[in-house]
Amino acid sequence: MYGLYSIMYYAFIEAIKNKIINMEKPVIAQKSPYVLDMQPGSYYYCTCGKSANQPFCDGSHKGSSFVPKKVEVADIKKVAWCGCKHSVNLPFCDGSHAKL
Numbered sequence: 113m114y115g116l117y118s119i120m121y122y123a124f125i126e127a128i129k130n131k132i133i134n135m136e137k138p139v140i141a142q143k144s145p146y147v148l149d150m151q152p153g154s155y156y157y158c159t160c161g162k163s164a165n166q167p168f169c170d171g172s173h174k175g176s177s178f179v180p181k182k183v184e185v186a187d188i189k190k191v192a193w194c195g196c197k198h199s200v201n202l203p204f205c206d207g208s209h210a211k212l
Contacts (some may be wrong), residue, residue, distance in 0.1 A: 124182035136177050138197035141166045143212055145192040145205035153188060156180035157203035167203070 127159065131169040139161030156169040160178035163170040169180035182205050196209035205211055 127128060136160075138178065140196045140198070140209075140212060142195035143209040145209075146195050147190060147192050147204065148191055150185045152185055152192045155183045157183055157193065159197060159202065161197045181193050 126157075141158070141161045141163075157180060158165070158167055158169045158173070159181055160173040160176055162172035164172070172210060173179065183203055192205040193210070194205045196212055198208040198212060199206040200208065
């Protein structure tokens, strides 16, 4: 049984190294969504919370394990982007900010 735990531990450490599991916590940019009228196109959502251009990436994650999340918006629509960075449905708000 000890061997199984060693393998699981090794796999966990490798997942962290390969950024499959992110151990860093994002900065809470705000405790409400960013509700914006969006045009069709590609957008890069900030996952670290440090961007000065919220909810979009400005490169402030450099040097961390965070990477922006590419989002394709197909139609003109209103989008509620997650501001707290804790939504289960990132990059969209799911109300998780109410529990922070």
